[in-house]
Amino acid sequence: MDGFTPLSATLGGLMIGASAAVFLLLNGRVAGISGILGGLLARPSRETGWRIAFLAGLVLAPLVYAGLGGSLPPVTVATSFPLLVFAGLLVGFGARLGAGCTSGHGVCGIGRGSPRSLVATGTFMAVAILTVLVTRRLLGA
Amino acid sequence: MAKIASAFAVGLLFGLGLLVSGMANPAKVLAFLDVTGRWDPSLALVMAGAVAVSAAGYLIARRRRRPLLAPRLEIPTRRDLDPRLITGAAIFGVGWGLAGLCPGPALTILTVVPAQAATFVAAMVVGMLLFRLVPSAASKPSAVQGVDA
Known part of the structure; x- marks a missing residue:
């Protein structure tokens, strides 16, 4: 075990869960990032405003974090640009085809006890672990 | 408001x-x-x-x-498991495992590592747009606007 950060992981997890809970109680919506972003790619509607506002909150989070006096935690992207493009295509397409991502299925769906979300989360977790195993251990990337 | x-x-x-x-x-x-x-x-x-x-x-x-x-x-109210759900999750898993990035974190670090995050987000949006070309994607209940998981 290397770099295990149990306290900050739990605290951050509670914040993410609180965000999903508040969104359900106030707006009656699921805090699924791929669904919120994907919905923006359709024709503009009454939904457009809150979707942009939600994503703006996400994007501004590091600035607010720093503004509150926090020193930003390290963010390391070791993936090459061509691989980032390939991974991004797969993540975007897969999240829409599978009707959700880590937030929508993993946090919100499992929280509701949705069988679809349990299966989707189990699937993408297992496939991602396998992918890392192949790229890091077998190909040595 | x-x-x-x-x-x-x-x-x-x-x-x-x-x-x-x-x-x-x-x-x-x-x-x-x-x-x-x-x-x-x-x-x-x-x-x-x-x-x-x-x-x-x-x-x-x-x-x-x-x-x-x-x-x-x-x-979302669907409870059935269909091939799209599993296939989509598996494709998502490959991308997630390749870069360690999924939609929320990718958007969150746009101002922290702009070049890499913007590259990933742009590709992700293209991936989402490609999904719209999937036959009957728009009429499937799993793709109803706003009720995705």
Whole structure:
């Protein structure tokens, strides 16, 4: 075990869960990032405003974090640009085809006890672990 | 207006949670997925904490007549498992495992590592647009606007 950060992981997890809970109680919506972003790619509607506002909150989070006096935690992207493009295509397409991502299925769906979300989360977790195993251990990337 | 303000606040809290938890850092996500390497179990605690609070929120929301700012709950109701769900999740898993990035963290680190995050986000948006070319994608219940998981 290397770099295990149990306290900050739990605290951050509670914040993410609180965000999903508040969104359900106030707006009656699921805090699924791929669904919120994907919905923006359709024709503009009454939904457009809150979707942009939600994503703006996400994007501004590091600035607010720093503004509150926090020193930003390290963010390391070791993936090459061509691989980032390939991974991004797969993540975007897969999240829409599978009707959700880590937030929508993993946090919100499992929280509701949705069988679809349990299966989707189990699937993408297992496939991602396998992918890392192949790229890091077998190909040595 | 209140709906838009609350969506902004909720998005902000989500992003702060990603930063605090370390999950905005792809290297840390990959360290969780790398189970045969120097495994970092942090992501499991993030999920446990997030699911616990989200489940409590759902239980409360279900008992109330309606959300405070909306006429009704708009949550996915499908319970069947179909090939699209599994295939989509598997494709998503490959991409997630390759870069350690999923949609929330990718958007959250746009100002931190702009070149890499913007590259990933742009490709992700293209991937989402490609999905719209899938036959009958728009008419499938799993793709109904806004009720995706």
